[in-house]
Amino acid sequence: MNSLLPTSTAGSLPKPSWLAEPGQLWSAWRWQDDELLESKRDALRLSLHEQESAGIDLVSDGEQTRQHFVTTFIEHLDGVDFETRQTVRIRDRYDASVPTVVGAVSREKPVFVEDAAFARQHTDRQLKWALPGPMTMIDTLYDSYYGSREKLAWEFAGILNQEAKELEAAGVDIVQFDEPAFNVFFDEVNDWGVAALERAVEGLRCETAVHICYGYGIEANIEWKKTLGSAWLQYERFFPLLQRSSLDIVSLECQHSRVPMDLIELIRGKKVMVGAIDVATNEVETPEEVADVLRNALRFVDADKLYPSTNCGMAPLSREVARGKLNALSAGAALVREEILTPAI
Numbered sequence: 001m002n003s004l005l006p007t008s009t010a011g012s013l014p015k016p017s018w019l020a021e022p023g024q025l026w027s028a029w030r031w032q033d034d035e036l037l038e039s040k041r042d043a044l045r046l047s048l049h050e051q052e053s054a055g056i057d058l059v060s061d062g063e064q065t066r067q068h069f070v071t072t073f074i075e076h077l078d079g080v081d082f083e084t085r086q087t088v089r090i091r092d093r094y095d096a097s098v099p100t101v102v103g104a105v106s107r108e109k110p111v112f113v114e115d116a117a118f119a120r121q122h123t124d125r126q127l128k129w130a131l132p133g134p135m136t137m138i139d140t141l142y143d144s145y146y147g148s149r150e151k152l153a154w155e156f157a158g159i160l161n162q163e164a165k166e167l168e169a170a171g172v173d174i175v176q177f178d179e180p181a182f183n184v185f186f187d188e189v190n191d192w193g194v195a196a197l198e199r200a201v202e203g204l205r206c207e208t209a210v211h212i213c214y215g216y217g218i219e220a221n222i223e224w225k226k227t228l229g230s231a232w233l234q235y236e237r238f239f240p241l242l243q244r245s246s247l248d249i250v251s252l253e254c255q256h257s258r259v260p261m262d263l264i265e266l267i268r269g270k271k272v273m274v275g276a277i278d279v280a281t282n283e284v285e286t287p288e289e290v291a292d293v294l295r296n297a298l299r300f301v302d303a304d305k306l307y308p309s310t311n312c313g314m315a316p317l318s319r320e321v322a323r324g325k326l327n328a329l330s331a332g333a334a335l336v337r338e339e340i341l342t343p344a345i
């Protein structure tokens with residue numbers, strides 16, 4: 001385990017084809033009941049092993065036991081009806097058929113805690129676990145009960161806090177909240193988005209992270225990015241508030257993105273997971289390309305707070321490409337680590 005520039009991924013990794021249809025989001029499971037449970041666990045163990053082999057320092061479950069980073073969590077909650085579906089515009093970008101909030105939302109039992117305990121048994125490395133953030137959850141639902149996005153966010157934050165505390169107790173070292181919606185709804189982020197996130201991490205002793213990206217490498221996101229112009233300034237809109245928040249780590253998209261690197265200055269003091277791997281292309285980065293992004297980031301973040309990572313999840317990629325990208329991330333981080341540790345002559 002490298003304590004300097006520890007590597008990680010933003011979240012999901014491709015699933016084996018014997019578990020689910022490869023190459024897509026929301027792909028159907030190939031098994032049911034006990035066989036599905038066993039297959040998911042096998043895949044989780046394999047994913048940990050692959051991350052370790054690639055030299056990833058802070059490992060994750062690779063989201064092997066969930067179909068989707070938001071919907072799988074919501075499926076386990078009361079008050080959400082998956083039969084009554086409505087078409088909504090997700091992150092103001094693409095239409096999707098989503099479930100409806102029909103009553104008070106609550107978590108009857110833990111969602112990922114058993115999976116986390118299982119993962120904990122199978123790796124000695126630091127374990128990071130991703131949960132959806134409150135705002136991103138709301139944006140993936142139709143609400144016919146609360147009539148207020150803020151109110152529903154607050155309910156979800158309380159539920160996420162329960163889950164996060166149990167993940168911590170199961171041995172998770174870093175709980176991460178995925179909030180791609182932060183890059184779209186700036187007024188809400190400032191009004192209540194960051195506050196809801198702080199509610200979700202209240203009382204946690206483990207480290208906490210928020211991942212804010214420009215989405216998976218799917219067509220709708222690639223088209224959206226084309227409309228954002230030559231400098232992506234979204235982060236600038238809420239970084240000052242995040243800098244003052246209780247979150248420990250901020251996870252960002254930097255490789256091949258048009259985010260001006262100096263925006264990182266706005267979260268000075270936080271640890272920064274710098275996305276040095278593009279998840280929207282099958283081309284595997286060279287270690288030197290990874291190192292370039294990290295060196296650039298080092299101008300705005302202290303070395304002991306730089307965490308090399310991926311731009312986003314890699315679920316839609318092939319396993320071979322994802323493996324190549326994990327290796328490139330490790331090799332690129334190793335280059336920069338050596339530069340830092342070798343005193344200049």
Ligand SMILES: [Zn+2]
Pocket residue numbers: 010180211212213214215216311312313
């Ligand atoms: Zn992401």
